[in-house]
Amino acid sequence: MAIGWYLAVSAIVFSIGAGGVLTRRNPLVTLLCLELMLNAANLALIAFSRMHGNGDGQVFAIIVMVVAACEVTVGLGVIVAMHRRGLIIDVDELRELHG
Amino acid sequence: METLAWLVLILPLAGSLISALGFRALPARAPAVIGTAAIAGAFACTIGVLVKLQDLDAEHRQVVFVAWDYAQTAGVDAKLSILIDPLSVFMMLVVTGVSTLIHLYSATYMKGDRGYARFFSYLNFFVFSMLVLVMAGNFFLLVVGWAFVGAASYLLISYWYRRTTATTAGLKAFVINVVGDVGLVLGTYFIFRHSGTLDFLGTFETAGSQPEGSLTAGCILLLVGAFAKSAQIPLHTWLPDAMEGPTPVSALIHAATMVTAGVYLIARMWPLFEQAPAAADVGAIAGCVTLLVAGTIGLVVTDLKRVIAYSTMSQIGYMIMAVSAGAYAAGLFHLMTHAFFKALLFMAAGSVIAAMAGEQSLDKMGGFRKAMPFTFGCFVIGGLALAGIPPFSGFFSKDEIITLVGERGGWHYALYTAAYVGSFLTAVYTWRMIFRAFWGKAVPEAEELEHGHLHHAEEHRNPATGELEDTDVGFPGPEHHIAERSAAMKVAMGLLAVGAIVGGLLQIPLGGTDVVDTFLEPTFEGSQYAHLHASDGFTTLSLIIGTVLAVGGIAVAYYIWVLKPGLSAQIQARFSGLHRLFANKWYFDELIELVIVRPFSWFGRFGQQTFERVVVDGTFVGGTTLVVRAGSAAVRALQSGLLRAYAALLVLGLVAVVFYFLLQS
Numbered sequence: 001m002a003i004g005w006y007l008a009v010s011a012i013v014f015s016i017g018a019g020g021v022l023t024r025r026n027p028l029v030t031l032l033c034l035e036l037m038l039n040a041a042n043l044a045l046i047a048f049s050r051m052h053g054n055g056d057g058q059v060f061a062i063i064v065m066v067v068a069a070c071e072v073t074v075g076l077g078v079i080v081a082m083h084r085r086g087l088i089i090d091v092d093e094l095r096e097l098h099g
Numbered sequence: 100m101e102t103l104a105w106l107v108l109i110l111p112l113a114g115s116l117i118s119a120l121g122f123r124a125l126p127a128r129a130p131a132v133i134g135t136a137a138i139a140g141a142f143a144c145t146i147g148v149l150v151k152l153q154d155l156d157a158e159h160r161q162v163v164f165v166a167w168d169y170a171q172t173a174g175v176d177a178k179l180s181i182l183i184d185p186l187s188v189f190m191m192l193v194v195t196g197v198s199t200l201i202h203l204y205s206a207t208y209m210k211g212d213r214g215y216a217r218f219f220s221y222l223n224f225f226v227f228s229m230l231v232l233v234m235a236g237n238f239f240l241l242v243v244g245w246a247f248v249g250a251a252s253y254l255l256i257s258y259w260y261r262r263t264t265a266t267t268a269g270l271k272a273f274v275i276n277v278v279g280d281v282g283l284v285l286g287t288y289f290i291f292r293h294s295g296t297l298d299f300l301g302t303f304e305t306a307g308s309q310p311e312g313s314l315t316a317g318c319i320l321l322l323v324g325a326f327a328k329s330a331q332i333p334l335h336t337w338l339p340d341a342m343e344g345p346t347p348v349s350a351l352i353h354a355a356t357m358v359t360a361g362v363y364l365i366a367r368m369w370p371l372f373e374q375a376p377a378a379a380d381v382g383a384i385a386g387c388v389t390l391l392v393a394g395t396i397g398l399v400v401t402d403l404k405r406v407i408a409y410s411t412m413s414q415i416g417y418m419i420m421a422v423s424a425g426a427y428a429a430g431l432f433h434l435m436t437h438a439f440f441k442a443l444l445f446m447a448a449g450s451v452i453a454a455m456a457g458e459q460s461l462d463k464m465g466g467f468r469k470a471m472p473f474t475f476g477c478f479v480i481g482g483l484a485l486a487g488i489p490p491f492s493g494f495f496s497k498d499e500i501i502t503l504v505g506e507r508g509g510w511h512y513a514l515y516t517a518a519y520v521g522s523f524l525t526a527v528y529t530w531r532m533i534f535r536a537f538w539g540k541a542v543p544e545a546e547e548l549e550h551g552h553l554h555h556a557e558e559h560r561n562p563a564t565g566e567l568e569d570t571d572v573g574f575p576g577p578e579h580h581i582a583e584r585s586a587a588m589k590v591a592m593g594l595l596a597v598g599a600i601v602g603g604l605l606q607i608p609l610g611g612t613d614v615v616d617t618f619l620e621p622t623f624e625g626s627q628y629a630h631l632h633a634s635d636g637f638t639t640l641s642l643i644i645g646t647v648l649a650v651g652g653i654a655v656a657y658y659i660w661v662l663k664p665g666l667s668a669q670i671q672a673r674f675s676g677l678h679r680l681f682a683n684k685w686y687f688d689e690l691i692e693l694v695i696v697r698p699f700s701w702f703g704r705f706g707q708q709t710f711e712r713v714v715v716d717g718t719f720v721g722g723t724t725l726v727v728r729a730g731s732a733a734v735r736a737l738q739s740g741l742l743r744a745y746a747a748l749l750v751l752g753l754v755a756v757v758f759y760f761l762l763q764s
Contacts, residue, residue, distance in 0.1 A: 021743070022743055022746055022747050022750065030742075091743060092743065094740075095739070095741065
């Protein structure tokens, strides 16, 4: 199979993830969509790895997974903590960063 | 020799610092002892340097000592170096010698002043600065000494800081001296640009190869510095006002040492000035004009100290004219004899002023001859030397200057004639002062003193304005000291009187002696005027004219102010226009006010009220804040805090980058 198909799938998944991040207001869903984007990247990395016939891309993919796992851990922890304090869980409400 | 030379500098500085920092811990009289001892020590060290310098061969009598490199960068090598040669040793001798005696005099004269320690600290600092100036081995240190001397002069003129007249005079002196400093620094730059070295000796070697225009400009700027320090026209107006300072200060700074710095500068820079004859001519003419103008003002001034101040200006005019015309040794010889008799005259004047309880007006003086025999004697010796009566010192030195200037020939004969007119004026105004203060009917103060009682003022008034004085710290003090009652003052004045009498014997014309010439020869080796000597006939003629004019001047003064007491008022009435011109000091203050002060203050007001408000505050400051505020408002609007908006921007940017590369390929 040509590499183009893999990349097309990767691009579609990435776009779905990006669209989710941009449109959804629930931080839990935002995190899930971020995961989608990361995994789309992983897919592209592994497809290229196969194409070139070496393991470099796979190493990258594993590192991305590790980062993703860390990120989810922290992100979920923050969300749970906010929930426990009774804060509103809505990204649009978390605006303390405004100038 | 090196240690001794540095000690000459270190001792006055140490004396100044000890008096300044330790005045609370020290006994009340200690600053005078420390100050006098420090300067006397410096004088002894100078003698040591002199002896060692004379041991060297004539061609090796230019020694440079370097303490350390202050800065060595980008072609500038500013060393802390001193140059010991006959000229600097000569100046060191005059400065430390006269200063020692003036310190001794001040020890008594300033006794009643509550700022005793401050006075001696300033005085020592002044001597230190002056020594830095004359010992400097490069332009860098010269400028430092030059500025220090100006600062010391400011401090000492406004020493009685409760008097507004004194503080104003101090400011005036400082500002005019800064004009000179700027001239000196710019002149140094012009010369340095082509010589590439700040060292005197190195610069002089390149003097011949410098482009003439630039060198002339540099030398004229150096002259600006010299004129400001030496009170030459048109930068002279500060010197008469500087008489607001205590009398010993007038004797030390405004007669014997500081004001001769310009003479020293021109003599030191002779290799440059000989390559820039136009600049030297400017110096000679300015000196000549100054000696005439100052002489005429001296005829009508009624303030005792100001008469002597104008005579100082006039005598320095002679020196500037001499060194500019190539008569270096003659100019410096006059510098030395002048230091003796002028310091002596000021000290004697201080004694008279003390007897008058601070009053300085000649109109209120008279008949002090019997009351103050010692002061009178000193005044007469100083007056004879100043007028140029043989065999007093001023006779030999002034006539040597005039003869050598005449020897240059050509238009120098105009200077020669003017110098004789000045010499006649000198005799008249000097003796007018003496006749008015010591002859005539004894004033009440003099009578009181004859009966053994020194007059004290009931209330203290400023002698210049007559306003009542604040009797706190910055005030002359209620006590007065006259030479007749103080051994220290007598010693100081006596030694100077001896100097004023015999100083001229160092250099007797017509094959007598030529100590000063011979001593200074190594410094002026190679000068085109080194062999400027007048023929015996011309010298004799000049000596006779000088003597006749001096005696004639004194006789005229005697006739007008002693024999015919009403005559001077008649003359004043007859020549009222001329009298007004002289009494208003040729309107120089008004002229400077009109030409420089007014435009500058107008410019300053314009700058403050219009330029600063509209351009600086309105446009620059206001405009900048406006731009920043508008920009920050726009950026602040972007920082909404909406996470999704940030992400959208991120994606948008990414998409733009992707599209850019897609379109590229």
